[in-house]
Structures are given as C-alpha cells and as structure tokens.
Amino acid sequence: MSQLFSPIWLGELDLANRIVISPMCQYSAIHGDATDWHxxxxxxxxxxxxxxxxxxxxxxxxxxxxxxxxxxLYTEENEAALTRIVAFCRKHGSAKLGIQLAHAGRKASSQVPWQGGRALSADGDPWKTVSASALPFADDWHVPEAASEDDLDRIVAAFETATARSVRLGLDLIEVHAAHGYLLHQFLSPISNQRTDAYGGSLENRMRFPLRVFEAVRAAAPASVAVGARITGSDWIEGGVTVEEAVAFASELRARGCHYVDVTSGGISLGAKIELGPGYQVPFAAEVRRRADIPVWSVGLIVTPEQAEDIVASGRADMVALARTVMDDPHWAWNAAQVLGAEVERPPQYARAAPKHWPGAGYKVEARTPLGRAAE
Structure with missing residues (x-):
C-alpha cells in the first residue's frame, strides 16, 4: 500500500493521507481581509x-x-471575511483546514513580489517595523526598531488573539511561523539577533521568545486543535542557524506540546547561498525527525508522486507539504493516487473524471515526464 496515501494522526487530528498543501502567500487581501481570490x-x-x-x-x-x-487575523472584519472562505471550503472540499500565524518583523512594509519585493518607499505608505535587533534585512531596507519588552508582550497577545479567532473559525490546525526570515526566525538566528539581554546570545536565549509565542498559542487552543511550527533547518550562511540548532528547537517545541514541525530553510539574508535541487530540504527534515522524535513535514521542490512516496516510505518525513507543485497542478493528489495505486476523495461533480470512469486519465499518466528527465 502507498505510504503517501496512508492515514496519520497529529494529536487528535486524523488525516486521510500524508499530503499537505503548504501555506502560500497570495498578497491579495484588502486591509487584511480575504477576498474572492482566496x-x-x-x-x-x-x-x-x-x-x-x-x-x-x-x-x-x-x-x-x-x-x-x-x-x-487582527480585526473582526478580518475574521468575518475569512469565515466566508472557511465555510465554502468546508461545504465543498474534503481537506481538513489549518492556518499559519505569522509576524514579518523586519521583512514587513515591503512591496508585493510582482512589484519588486523591495522595502516600501516613502510614497508606498510604509510603516514602522520591529525585529530582534536594529539590523535591516538588506541594503536599502528600512532599519527596524529592536523590540522592547512592551513590543514582545503586545506581539504575544496578538498571537493569542489570532489563535482565539482561528478557533472560532473552526480550524483544525494552527501553525506558528518561525522560519523564512520572519520575526520569530529573526530571534532564532544569530544573523539577525545581536541582543545582549535574555533574548540574545546563546541558543537558549534566542529560542526564548519564539518558545514563549508557541506556549501562548498552544495554551489558547483547545486540545482538539493540532498546533505545530514551521522552523528552519539551515540559514545557508556561515554563522547562521544550523540543523543542530533546528533539532534543539524542535525538541523544545515537542516538550511544549507541539504536534509536528515543518522543516524549511533560508530567508534570513539575501546573502544565503542555497543549494537548490529536487527535495533539497529533505535532509534537514530527516535529521530533525531522527533526533528530535517529533512528526516532521518536508517541503521544497517535491514534484513527482514517486519522489513524495519515497520521502515518506523511507522515513525521512511523515508528510510532504506542497506549494508551487499544486499551483502548477491543483489536482496533483488525484494524479499521484492513480500513479501509486491509491484512492483519493473527489467532489461528486468531478467523479466522472476518475480513472474508472474516464479512459483519458490513463493516457495522461503515461504521458507525464518524471522530475529531472527531459521529455522525449
């Protein structure tokens, strides 16, 4: 039987297979409100x-x-707008629903990617940013304020409130974003954290604020809601977060009731030299899973069904989280099930496109091109 299509539990949350659709920023909200695009x-x-x-x-x-x-998810209007989206997904979809709660820190107040992705200029309606230390993300970026104790208290309270809103929305899972160079990662990484107080210096100190945020989220969510974290396996830059530190952070999260970690990498500096390739972040996930004894998701250039199956079946990760792969093919899981001899739930309106009803499904699978192989 396909391991990719075997069930798994995260705390009290039961999932029918090991495929996660990863959080993907759409930059299409208005004042934080979800729109028809969502x-x-x-x-x-x-x-x-x-x-x-x-x-x-x-x-x-x-x-x-x-x-x-x-x-x-910081206003009643935000919550109401997202309520409509969640209700639609519940009515027509089969996937369980989660949310990634985040704070951008020094990477806030920037352009959307298709406008350049740089820091907002004076005529772009910028806003004040905070970080672990008063260090800009890159040249020509705004200099953030080093977060004060009042800032930290406010941000913890904001995570608590957003968690309460997520629970009211009826979401099944909450993920704390502590990667990709955003605020919690900024505290974790020596590249961005040069504090000399209880939140800087040693790994124990650098973990202190991210763990405080996680504890607040875990405490604000009922036991029925799975709570996890996205963490970084490497900063890909000398002097940054290493996989050994990722293992230590994951272990501390597990001790605080974390149900899984999603292991990614990079994002803390434009100077990082990332070695891209198929499944390039899987080794980080595998090391964290082996040494921290916590369920792990892996993400990053996981493209073919066979590749995803091998990652799970080999024990390198418990689940695969797909982003641009499903942007390219929103029905990737349907195709993967056919390739791997598994079944997957489809909306009844689309049932007649299933292999047992439509011969064209078989032609499609035969024509696909495996990752890394040129089409003949």
Whole structure:
C-alpha cells in the first residue's frame, strides 16, 4: 500500500493521507481581509485530494504584515471575511483546514513580489517595523526598531488573539511561523539577533521568545486543535542557524506540546547561498525527525508522486507539504493516487473524471515526464 496515501494522526487530528498543501502567500487581501481570490484559490485546493490545506501566512497584527496585500487575523472584519472562505471550503472540499500565524518583523512594509519585493518607499505608505535587533534585512531596507519588552508582550497577545479567532473559525490546525526570515526566525538566528539581554546570545536565549509565542498559542487552543511550527533547518550562511540548532528547537517545541514541525530553510539574508535541487530540504527534515522524535513535514521542490512516496516510505518525513507543485497542478493528489495505486476523495461533480470512469486519465499518466528527465 502507498505510504503517501496512508492515514496519520497529529494529536487528535486524523488525516486521510500524508499530503499537505503548504501555506502560500497570495498578497491579495484588502486591509487584511480575504477576498474572492482566496475563495477561488483555497476553495479549489480544498477539493484537491490533499488531506490538509493550510491557509497562507496570516499576520497577527497590522504591522506584522509583509505587504499591504497580506492576509490578517487582527480585526473582526478580518475574521468575518475569512469565515466566508472557511465555510465554502468546508461545504465543498474534503481537506481538513489549518492556518499559519505569522509576524514579518523586519521583512514587513515591503512591496508585493510582482512589484519588486523591495522595502516600501516613502510614497508606498510604509510603516514602522520591529525585529530582534536594529539590523535591516538588506541594503536599502528600512532599519527596524529592536523590540522592547512592551513590543514582545503586545506581539504575544496578538498571537493569542489570532489563535482565539482561528478557533472560532473552526480550524483544525494552527501553525506558528518561525522560519523564512520572519520575526520569530529573526530571534532564532544569530544573523539577525545581536541582543545582549535574555533574548540574545546563546541558543537558549534566542529560542526564548519564539518558545514563549508557541506556549501562548498552544495554551489558547483547545486540545482538539493540532498546533505545530514551521522552523528552519539551515540559514545557508556561515554563522547562521544550523540543523543542530533546528533539532534543539524542535525538541523544545515537542516538550511544549507541539504536534509536528515543518522543516524549511533560508530567508534570513539575501546573502544565503542555497543549494537548490529536487527535495533539497529533505535532509534537514530527516535529521530533525531522527533526533528530535517529533512528526516532521518536508517541503521544497517535491514534484513527482514517486519522489513524495519515497520521502515518506523511507522515513525521512511523515508528510510532504506542497506549494508551487499544486499551483502548477491543483489536482496533483488525484494524479499521484492513480500513479501509486491509491484512492483519493473527489467532489461528486468531478467523479466522472476518475480513472474508472474516464479512459483519458490513463493516457495522461503515461504521458507525464518524471522530475529531472527531459521529455522525449
């Protein structure tokens, strides 16, 4: 039997297979409110056959947005707008639903990617940013304020409030974003954290604030809601976070009731030299899983069904989290099930496109091109 299509539990959350649709920023919100774009984007992915759909990085406070187009969960209007999207996904989709709660820190107040992705200029309506230390993300970026104790207290409270809103929305899972160079990662990495107080210096100190945030989220969510974290396996830069530190952080998270970690990498500096390739982050996930004894998701250039199956079957990760792979093919899980001899739930309106009803499905699988092999 396919391991990719075997069930798994994360705490009290039961999932039908090991396929996660990873949070993908859409930069299409208005004042933090979800829009019709989210209805179509998330609605289609909720019926993709993946067992879990995680809503994009969602700011816990207004100044924690990456861009003006970021999704938020810091006002009643934000919550109401997202309520409509969640209801649609529940009605028409089969995926369980999660959300990634985030704060951009020094990477906030920037342009959307298709406008350049740089720091907002004076005529772009920028806002004040905070970080672990008063160090800019890159040249020509704004210099953030080093977060004060009042800032830290406010941000923890914002995560708590966003968690309460997530619970009211009826979401099944909450992921704390502590990677990709955003605020919690900024505290974890020596590249961005040069504090001399209790939040800087040693790994124990650098973990202190991210763990405080996680504890607040875990305490604000009922036991029925799975709570995990996205962490970095490497900063890909000398003097940055290493996989050994990732193992230590994951172990501390597990001790605080974390149900899984999603292991990614990079994002802390434009100077990082990332070695891209198929499944390039899988080794980090495998090391964390082996040494921290916690369920692990792996993400990053996981493209073919055979590749995903091998990652799970070999024990390198418990689940695979797909992003651009499902942007390219929103029905990737349907195709993977056919390749691997498994079954996956489809909306009844699309049932006649299943292999047992439509011969064309077989032609499609035969014509596909494996990752890394040129089409003949």
């Amino acid at each position: 209805l179509v984007h998330l609605g289609s992915l909720a019926m993709s056959g993946a067992s879990l759909l995680v809503i994009e990085a969602t700011a816990v406070e207004e100044m924690g947005r990456i861009t003006h187009g970021d999704l938020g």
